[in-house]
Amino acid sequence: MTDDQASSRSNAPDDGLRLPWSRSEAPLARRVVQPLQEFLREETSSALLLLGAALLALVWANSPLSESYERLWTTELGVHVGSFSVSEDLRGWVNEGLMTLFFLVVGLEIKRELTTGELRDPRAAAVPIIAAIGGMIVPALVYLALNAEGEGARGWGIPMATDIAFALGVLTLAARAAPPSLKPFLLTLAIVDDIGAITVIAVFYTSDLDPNALLVALGLLALIVVLQRIEVRAAVVYIGLGVGVWLAVLQSGVHPTIAGVILGLLTPSVPFQRPRAVSDEAHRTADETVDDPYPPDADAPQWLRLATLSREAVSPLARVEAALHPWTSSAVVPLFALANAGIVLSGGVLAEAATSPVTLGVVLGLVVGKVVGIVVATSLTVRAGLGRLPDGARYRHLLGTAAVAGIGFTVSLFISDLAFPRGGLADLAKVGVLAASVLAGAVGFAILRSGGGARADEQR
């Protein structure tokens, strides 16, 4: 019956799928929206968006409108129920609330690498793992060498981080002709680096602990594991519990973004259904539904069941990542940069920064320490026979990639605010992070381009 209808309708104009407006031929959609979407899918664009947000923040905070910048981000936003209340300024909601989503996606990426990616077999991934460790320890040591005592010592975690989006963006931009194996190498390195940064945030930058709240958080996490075991699949349940975990961690003194990481790690990486079983159902539903049911929506239960099953053919990990990643990379992280990169550079901050050991430690740590740490650790690992350089890569490529890994940006800015009280030393550290990120990116770009240029020119 469906086939009969299909043939009788094949001439109807609305036979095919109806495109949404954004994919239609309307001038605005074709000229503006589609190119924009295309751009946002590129790897370099999230880096550019981030850069744009940071620049906007700097310009805004140093323009005649600078007062409105601080006023906006210090606006209090609160929820209260009876005598219980959660209240923060907008910057706090971005840094501790929205950034939890960013760290949730990081947790998902780590889990995927650990279960099905490069890190599944640590011995095979020995080179990037050890390189990442070297790229964390040496910058921290460089920083501590310059800030051995005094308040500034607390900032040793700042130069340890690598900004995945930024680093991958620069690598993609610079190394069209470099070996493709550099990308998984840098990705694995940056993810191990993230694990390190998360550990640092959780362990070293935690204020006084509230054991009761911590117990509540652990209890909720245990509940999540139990519910997963008895195959409760409703996303609503886990969203509710996740918000509970976040609140408990917020009260506990541990940084609440850690809740995001743990929730990401707990997300199952295996789909609920075998794809083949869902394929059978898809054929059946397609055959049994009619094109023009009466009453309209008579087939609704079958279609909604197929929608549920198709989603269950994808692992929760991939689903959550597909749902959140566009938001974190094009909204959360740029908002974070906008809220935190706006340092007022007048009033001698720049002059102070030029001589401050904190700024200097961050810059040297990220630009020099990262490169030295990664290159030395990699060559030692290779010499020891524990692994090989990425396929087709030479030491020049390694040097360029290591420099690119010195773009600390998001997580470095993040740790700056954890290590120091707002203003003062935090601003000096942030100046260092911004300068070092630009410098490391430029140096890496130049090194990767310098030799690869010949082949790139051939292609043109």
Add this chain to the structure above:
Amino acid sequence: VTEPPRERVDELRVPWVHSDRTVPRRVVRPLQSFLQTEVASAMVLIAALVLAIAWANGPWWQSYERLWETPVGLDLGQRAVADDLRGWVNEGLMALFFLVVALEIKREFLTGELRDRRTAFLPVVAALGGMVVPALVFVAVTTGTPGVEGWGVAMPTDIALALGVLAFALPWAPPGLRILLLSLAIADDLGSIVVVAVAYSEEVAVISLLLAGGLALSAFALQRAHVRAPAAYVALGVGMWLALHNSGFSPTLAGVAMGFLTPAVALHRPQAVSREAHRVADETFDDPDPPDADAGQWLELARLSREAVSPLARVEGALHPWTSYVVVPLFVLANAGIRIGGGSLAGPASRRVVLAIVLARVLGKPLGIAAACLIAVRMRLARLPEGVSWGRLLAVGAVAGVPFTVSMFIAELSLAGPDLVDAAKVGIALSALAAGALGFVLLRRTRSGRPGP
């Protein structure tokens, strides 16, 4: 058919609630199938009512008021949206209830029983008679007292309770009877919404109203532009709710507006989606490498399958279980806890209100419905549906006299002073009991008598 010993790869894995374990098989699934019946939603309401009255009059009565008067709020800088917990239920969660009501009305008028003007005529006329006569009875009894403001309380029929009484009294009622009651009650809901919007709005803040109207227009424009992301419409709905919150109108009307704006036509021809389903099923692998290599295709198919269903049916399917088993019971729990003997029935005005509601519901409603139908049929403007005799029509009218959720809602909105509101609630509870019992008895009497053609 013999079961192969190894794991069946082509079988769907059922979640725990659908598995053959003891708890799901003996407890969860029987509960689920019970909850799908019409008797169940009525039972849940009654349970919430009993619980509220027991709580408010039991040893923990102080905790009842303390809980529902807990302030809950959201502050942004100098701006704040604050209310007590009861207010959030009545004005916030109930917006979802009214959203579902609006969806039901829209569906009935576009594709259901009320679509055809000839068959729709009788239930619409019956609903009109069933609204006007009780309101007149109410005004006649309370005239001259402050309680007269509450005439809207006497009008609405509670769909869940009425359908529950019908299903309980005549489990195999002729479909024409059930449809008559349902469409009558839905037309009645439309009337209540108009009353809430027009008669019970305080002084109106024009700017807030314009803002809400602008948001409704932009929701319409986005639909026209084929924007499909539910998040966009959820955000517009929340914005409209906030705008109405300051306008003097009940913010639940934002739910009504969004419900009426929800499209009743599927975004895709089912046939086009069928073709995609075959394609995805053929092109995906059972064991892709890397795992989730086919994720994009599956998620696309999931989206398309959802878009083969009209947004109206999707939103209704997603919200209806929540509104009938969470929102409305919470509303009843928050509002029905009247302290008996608390002095609220002492005043003459209060007693008038109780009497007026009971008379309006138990006598006015069935008489109004029957009279309106009688006139329509005598004037040859309509015919009684198949399987509906005059006796059954009167019985259905009595069942339609069962007030509850919307009446309580209008009582909170219309009456001044807690004493009058409490009196109205007592009247609502009493008349629900009386009208339900009357309808039950009348329906049972018609059970054996098969009406002629």
